[in-house]
Amino acid sequence: MRYSPETLPDLLYKGIDSAETGLFTSTKRNGEWHETSAEDFKTKVEQFAYGLYELGIRRGDKVSLHAENSTEWLICDLAILSLGAANVPIYPTQPGDQIKYILENSESKIHIVSNDKLFSETKPIIKEVTTVEAIITLFGSEHQKLRPFEAILEQGEQFRKENPKLLAEIRESIEPDDLATLIYTSGTTGVPKGVMLTHNNIAFNVKASLEKLPFERERFNGEHVLSYLPLSHVFERMISYMYISMGCKIHYIEVIDEVRDDMAYVKPFFLATVPRLLEKIQTGVKVKGQELSGLKKNLYYWAIYRTEDYNPENPPSGLDGIKHKLADKLIYSKIRELFGGNLSGVVSGGAALSPEVFKFMNAIGIICVQGYGLTETSPVITVQRPGEMRIGSSGKALEDVEIKIADDKEILTRGPHVMKGYFKLPEKTEEVITGDGWFKTGDVGKIDDDGFLYITDRKKSMFKLSTGKYVAPQNIENRLINSGYIDQVVVIGYQRKFCSALIVPAYDNVKKRLKRDGYSPSDPINKDEKVLNLIQEEVDKANKELSPWEKVKKFVLLKEALSIEGGELTPTQKVKRPVINEKYEKEIESMYEDE
Structure with a gap:
């Protein structure tokens, strides 16, 4: 084996220690960028780790982290890992019932939440979760029982002065095969499952992925990179670990709607998407x-x-x-x-x-x-x-x-x-x-x-038509999404004679196109004949590239986009097909009335 087993703190501290002076990470919050140096970052990691230790966190314990991307997210993460505890990340978009399940199933001892907006999902159920002994808020709260992040840093600093060698001793005791994180799959079906990843699982992935970079590793050193995918997902988290290892300056955006302006400001060299x-x-x-x-x-x-x-x-x-x-x-x-x-x-x-x-x-x-x-x-x-x-x-x-x-x-x-x-x-x-x-x-x-x-x-997305032909819907969906007038597609056809589709048009583009012809769509726009004809033209173009049994013979236009909040998409934008089938049963059946 080429890569020797390693713990994440050992891997990441090397990157932090070799980082340039000045900007290390930056987080956009309330429209302003908040910068952190490598020295300040490392100090806060150690302070927070000592603070968690004083609150009773020990090797093997679980600490849940319910927050948007930020420097503070990374600080909490590395502090948890430095104690030999496991980080249990929770998506900012996760509904309350799933949060309750994750907290109870993981037996998290401490729950970290970014702000009161996110805590509103947790507050009604947190009293029922008996394992949680303390709740920490990263950016302040009106709830007195929540402990401020800054207060934990202060307590940790005092404890660090009294026990300066303790954290290093704990770090040395951590084994590469120890549990580093418990990530609950967003799941397109069923109850989330807690995926157990060890330090070496992720450390190995970081080191092996570094060998596959599209540029020389040294090219990344000192470059600005932009992060928008949730750190709660292992993809962006592992990428952030890579950035730290390479000496990049990481910028965490606030909302995806501002990504174009953020790119103009950050001028990123690289992006994971x-x-x-x-x-x-x-x-x-x-x-x-x-x-x-x-x-x-x-x-x-x-x-x-x-x-x-x-x-x-x-x-x-x-x-x-x-x-x-x-x-x-x-x-x-x-x-x-x-x-x-x-x-x-x-x-x-x-x-x-x-x-x-x-x-x-x-x-x-x-x-x-x-x-x-x-x-x-x-x-x-x-x-x-x-x-x-x-x-x-x-x-x-x-x-x-x-x-x-x-x-x-x-x-x-x-x-x-x-x-x-x-x-x-x-x-x-x-x-x-x-x-x-x-x-x-x-x-x-x-x-x-x-x-x-x-x-x-x-494998679960593939379906068989009643004619016996197997269909891979993603191939068809990709063909349709290539149109400038189609935003989202879900192909239907299990045990049916032909493929159909639920389509969300790119309505802004559709309106612009029709406006040039001097036409303004009627309401509801998804029933407008000219809109339907325009999308039919795009479907016909895609069908030319598909096998006879893959061709989309009928479609229904949805007025509203599929979303995480609506329950149709996972936090990583994957379609929850069972939810779609249930939610749009009437629309789906309308396409097969003649069967």
């Missing part, structure tokens, strides 16, 4: 050209359409290369300015990135790589990098990570990245981890002769 953001960016760029006219419009779309044939492994040369350079100078360079003008690379995870978006990002001059993994695998299994970027593939496996395809096409993986198991669920653990250590991912895919992994779909 999910396909959803990149899809919206591509859609926005496509529609932007409609505001132009004449030669400018023709030139704009000439450049945009060139991205559809771009292959990063075989970039254009000769005359095509000259044309690409011209397109870059006139159009692509201006698009890059939307990202702050300094963005050189992005990594996409969490779901499959469509080939169209992948080609678009790389064509406009931003290296875009796709990775694949799950919470249960810490998370990365495979990832692309320059030289290993085949279209449609999620790349090759990390060093020391094994992958293979089972007889039923399910992707299996084995190695130091695989979780310890599901907390208090030995039967569930046995269902997904074989006796010889292979983890069943629940995804369907294939590996080509050169070791590149291709994901077809979630």
Whole structure:
């Protein structure tokens, strides 16, 4: 094995100690950026760790953390880990009943919450959770029983003065196989399961992923990076650990709606994202050209359409290369300015990135790589990098990570990245981890002769039509979302004769398109005939690229977008298909009335 086992505090303190002076992390809160130096960060980690110790936290205990991304989130996280305790992250969007379940199931001794807005979900149920001995608030509270973060730091500082060697002794006692975190899967079905990840699970993933970077590691040192995905999810958390290891300056944004302004301010060098953001960016760029006219419009779309044939492994040369350079100078360079003008690379995870978006990002001059993994695998299994970027593939496996395809096409993986198991669920653990250590991912895919992994779909998402044909809905959905007029899609068809779809149009773009024709849609907009006709045209375009049994023969337009708050999406933007099927049963049945 190439990488020796290591604890997360040992790994991260090396990065903190080697960081440049000045800005280490920055958090946008109430519209203002709050900066923290590496020295101040490290001091607060130690103070908070001592404060937690004085509150009774010991090796093996659980501490829940219910907060938005911030420097303070990272401080709490590393302090918990430095005590040999386990961090139990809770999404800011998690509903109260799930929070109660997580607190009780994890047996968390201390609960940390960012503010009263988030605490409002917890307050009605917290008295019923007998394991929680204290609640800490990061940014103040009107509730007197909540202990302020600053007060814990002060208490910790006093205790540190009295016991200066204690924390170092505790850190030395932590083993790489100790539990580091208990992450409850957001789950598209059923009750959340607590995924047990050890220090070495994540430390290994950090070190192995560093070897797959699209640039030399030294290139990241001192660079500004932007973070918007929830730290509660292992993907962004592991990425933040990578940033710390490389000496990056991390900026945590406040709300996703301001991400364009934040990019202009931060001018990030690198970004971890999910396909959803990149899809919206591509859609926005496509529609932007409609505001132009004449030669400018023709030139704009000439450049945009060139991205559809771009292959990063075989970039254009000769005359095509000259044309690409011209397109870059006139159009692509201006698009890059939307990202702050300094963005050189992005990594996409969490779901499959469509080939169209992948080609678009790389064509406009931003290296875009796709990775694949799950919470249960810490998370990365495979990832692309320059030289290993085949279209449609999620790349090759990390060093020391094994992958293979089972007889039923399910992707299996084995190695130091695989979780310890599901907390208090030995039967569930046995269902997904074989006796010889292979983890069943629940995804369907294939590996080509050169070791590149291709994901077809979630095993549970695939369905069989009543005609006997199997359908992978994600492939169809990606084709449809490539339209500038379609925002969200859920393909339906289990035990039906044909595929149908619930579609949320990109209504702003639709209105702009129809306005140019002198038409203003009626209310309700999702029933307007011209809107329906426009979306039908986009569905027809996608259908041309699909097999006969995959073609979407009917659709219904939804007026409201699918959302986390509405319960249709997980915190990582995955569709909860069972919820969709139940919530929109009437709309779905209307498409099959003639069956």
